[in-house]
Amino acid sequence: MGRQPCCEKIGLKRGAWTLEEDQKLTNFILNNGIQCWRHVPKRAGLKRCGKSCRLRWINYLRPDVKRGAISEEEEDQIIQLHSRLGNRWSKIALHFPGRTDNEIKNHWNCKIKKKLRLNGLAHGPKNNHDEGTDLNSTNSSEQQASKCSPKEVQNSTTTPNSGSKQSYILQNENGNDMSCGSSLNDNIIRSGSDAASIILQADDSSGNSSGSTTFSAGMVLEEEYRCNFSEEDFGNWMESVEAFLSWDECNNLEDVFNVGDD
DNA sequence: AAGCGAGCCAACCGCCCATAG
DNA sequence: ACTATGGGCGGTTGGCTCGCT
Numbered sequence: 001m002g003r004q005p006c007c008e009k010i011g012l013k014r015g016a017w018t019l020e021e022d023q024k025l026t027n028f029i030l031n032n033g034i035q036c037w038r039h040v041p042k043r044a045g046l047k048r049c050g051k052s053c054r055l056r057w058i059n060y061l062r063p064d065v066k067r068g069a070i071s072e073e074e075e076d077q078i079i080q081l082h083s084r085l086g087n088r089w090s091k092i093a094l095h096f097p098g099r100t101d102n103e104i105k106n107h108w109n110c111k112i113k114k115k116l117r118l119n120g121l122a123h124g125p126k127n128n129h130d131e132g133t134d135l136n137s138t139n140s141s142e143q144q145a146s147k148c149s150p151k152e153v154q155n156s157t158t159t160p161n162s163g164s165k166q167s168y169i170l171q172n173e174n175g176n177d178m179s180c181g182s183s184l185n186d187n188i189i190r191s192g193s194d195a196a197s198i199i200l201q202a203d204d205s206s207g208n209s210s211g212s213t214t215f216s217a218g219m220v221l222e223e224e225y226r227c228n229f230s231e232e233d234f235g236n237w238m239e240s241v242e243a244f245l246s247w248d249e250c251n252n253l254e255d256v257f258n259v260g261d262d
Numbered sequence: 263a264a265g266c267g268a269g270c271c272a273a274c275c276g277c278c279c280a281t282a283g
Numbered sequence: 284a285c286t287a288t289g290g291g292c293g294g295t296t297g298g299c300t301c302g303c304t
Binding site: 014049055060111 | 269271272273274275
């Protein structure tokens with residue numbers, strides 16, 4: 001007995017997103033925020049599943065998505081993190097501002113895996129209930145990577161089984177807390193993914209859904225998270241969305257974010 | 263130039279978890 | 284306590300691009 005599907009799939013569009021759909025989704029989120037992903041496609045005039053919209057926004061349209069090749073440094077860090085966390089791509093992605101879990105996952109599956117294989121390096125998470133004894137077998141080690149539990153120590157102050165809201169303490173081999181250095185990055189990542197909810201808060205508090213929402217929401221967003229949006233991030237994002245925003249909307253956004261005005 | 267295969271990446275699927283009612 | 288619902292996550296797939304033959 002599985003769950004019911006998240007939406008009626010009949011009549012829904014699938015596959016690659018068109019520019020027009022991107023435009024609709026971006027405009028809708030900028031103007032209205034996200035109350036409920038299930039309702040977003042309908043209200044935005046999209047024939048898409050809510051999940052599909054969410055994915056598109058998170059992986060492609062949101063402001064702080066960092067595009068471009070993953071650097072050697074990032075790759076090394078991914079390998080290190082993967083050895084500790086296993087296939088917890090969302091957790092790994094928290095350490096890379098602007099990178100999505102999907103991107104990191106793809107990079108791992110396509111490049112790093114191959115690289116490690118070529119180098120004859122079997123790679124698997126450490127300290128995984130000693131399941132990974134056959135680390136010389138590439139396939140098995142890959143499977144181990146997904147099966148083994150990562151070296152995460154649940155923060156004793158958090159409620160057990162709290163899922164994605166858990167906080168984790170990463171430890172190195174010496175048992176030292178490794179998480180402190182990444183707190184800033186975590187904030188940056190969260191600021192991006194929470195942008196829509198901030199917009200929502202502003203929308204709720206202002207009680208309107210007019211064009212001015214973008215402005216008021218942006219003010220809140222700016223106050224809360226301004227330091228986390230670099231000029232470069234914003235510039236890149238503007239470049240991607242301005243194709244389907246009006247001149248006024250572009251200007252409005254720039255005003256809202258106060259780009260380059262420190 | 264055409265065919266083919268590998269690589270890459272966006273998107274989908276199904277499951278799990280948190281939470282509201 | 285139980286159920287329904289929505290969000291999030293990891294695994295997988297499909298299609299496009301590019302290089303090689």
